[in-house]
Amino acid sequence: xxxxxAVLIGGKGFEPYEVLYSKISDFEHKSSIKxxxxxxxxxxxxxxxxxxxxxxxxxxxxxxxxxFLRSYxxxxxxxxxxxxxxxxxxxxxxPDLLRRAVTIKEEVLIAPRFIDVSSLHYRxxxxxxxxxxPPKTWDELLQVAIKIKERKINTHPYTFAxxxxxxxxxxxxxxxxxxxxxxxxDQFTFYSQEGIEALQFLVDLHAKYKVTHPRTPDFFxxxxxxxxKSGEVAMxxxxxxxxxxxxxxxxxxIWDDFSIALPPRGRGGLWVxxxxxxxxxxxxxxxxxxxxAFVLFMVSPENQYFESKxxxxxxxxxSVFTMLLNDSKDNYFESHRLSIYRKIIEEAYLPVKIxxxxxxTEILWPILNNAIxxxxxxxxxxxxxxxxxxxxxxxxxxxxx
Numbered sequence: 001x002x003x004x005x006a007v008l009i010g011g012k013g014f015e016p017y018e019v020l021y022s023k024i025s026d027f028e029h030k031s032s033i034k035x036x037x038x039x040x041x042x043x044x045x046x047x048x049x050x051x052x053x054x055x056x057x058x059x060x061x062x063x064x065x066x067x068f069l070r071s072y073x074x075x076x077x078x079x080x081x082x083x084x085x086x087x088x089x090x091x092x093x094x095p096d097l098l099r100r101a102v103t104i105k106e107e108v109l110i111a112p113r114f115i116d117v118s119s120l121h122y123r124x125x126x127x128x129x130x131x132x133x134p135p136k137t138w139d140e141l142l143q144v145a146i147k148i149k150e151r152k153i154n155t156h157p158y159t160f161a162x163x164x165x166x167x168x169x170x171x172x173x174x175x176x177x178x179x180x181x182x183x184x185x186d187q188f189t190f191y192s193q194e195g196i197e198a199l200q201f202l203v204d205l206h207a208k209y210k211v212t213h214p215r216t217p218d219f220f221x222x223x224x225x226x227x228x229k230s231g232e233v234a235m236x237x238x239x240x241x242x243x244x245x246x247x248x249x250x251x252x253x254i255w256d257d258f259s260i261a262l263p264p265r266g267r268g269g270l271w272v273x274x275x276x277x278x279x280x281x282x283x284x285x286x287x288x289x290x291x292x293a294f295v296l297f298m299v300s301p302e303n304q305y306f307e308s309k310x311x312x313x314x315x316x317x318x319s320v321f322t323m324l325l326n327d328s329k330d331n332y333f334e335s336h337r338l339s340i341y342r343k344i345i346e347e348a349y350l351p352v353k354i355x356x357x358x359x360x361t362e363i364l365w366p367i368l369n370n371a372i373x374x375x376x377x378x379x380x381x382x383x384x385x386x387x388x389x390x391x392x393x394x395x396x397x398x399x400x401x
Contacts, residue, residue: 009063010040013222060285066101067275071358077281078107082292112278112316118237119260134261145211159213165361169273174198179268186396191386199378244312270348355395
């Protein structure tokens with residue numbers, strides 16, 4: 001029996017991503033093969049694993065993400081080379097932004113599972129208690145957070161991911177909403193007046209106004225989700241894959257007391273950091289055809305529908321998103337959340353445009369984190385950060401591929 005070796009995203013803090021893996025047995029039965037999951041890594045662990053991955057590793061399939069595609073493109077096989085007919089069908093079913101995000105120089109390197117964009121999650125009872133609507137701007141978010149704190153409601157007003165690449169993504173979307181840019185053509189432009197204001201806003205939330213969870217500087221995405229579902233915070237930006245966890249009374253103490261809204265906007269508009277988790281075939285796999293068939297099976301319309309209905313993810317395939325919208329007509333919560341996410345994807349989607357995103361974020365986030373902790377001024381942090389990452393600008397020519 002043939003065996004495919006896979007390294008997949010999962011584990012602590014990434015449990016929702018594992019629901020899809022229940023479908024692996026269907027492929028094994030259909031193809032008379034065994035899929036051997038060597039590791040289930042969190043996203044940071046997965047990136048660290050890829051940093052040292054080479055042809056001595058017997059791996060056929062690995063989880064991937066569009067934001068980090070150019071950092072790891074040397075690892076991935078062009079799927080269209082193996083199965084052009086079915087890969088072209090997949091491409092035709094993707095939104096244009098996502099189609100471009102999984103492709104480099106006409107090579108299709110990722111088969112996307114779902115689209116990730118954040119929405120503002122908030123506690124209904126707390127907002128009713130203070131007589132407020134969900135904040136529409138970042139200034140309103142600050143004022144609402146201060147009001148929650150002043151009313152001495154037994155919860156922290158807000159939190160955000162302030163560790164790892166997550167912090168750089170959160171900074172990027174606020175920077176853009178404040179009218180700035182992370183990069184302009186081949187130059188990093190985050191060290192700007194808008195950049196200073198954006199980072200200072202995050203600093204002030206935590207250090208000046210003290211409206212964030214006290215452990216915010218140590219929080220990654222999963223910590224934010226844990227804090228929200230346990231009722232420790234009133235507001236947080238979070239991903240759609242956690243919505244069904246929050247709705248589950250076995251996993252969440254706020255299962256009947258939350259809703260979602262558009263994230264806050266600034267003078268530069270509404271911008272939301274977006275990307276897509278997917279699957280890739282390793283270039284040196286000795287079972288390229290079988291591995292490609294497995295990857296395409298995992299992102300089939302049937303499996304994207306299953307994953308979305310089971311866990312609340314937003315399917316990469318437009319046809320499946322349409323099916324979900326049709327299914328939700330008699331379900332207010334589902335109809336509302338899908339409408340919110342569709343508006344974000346269509347109007348506010350902010351993809352990564354930095355070629356060496358992995359390297360860039362690893363340099364940037366500790367410096368931004370130091371500023372949030374009050375150990376360095378926002379302007380000094382961005383100046384130091386720019387000096388440390390500017391050597392990566394030379395790689396931006398690859399965006400023209």
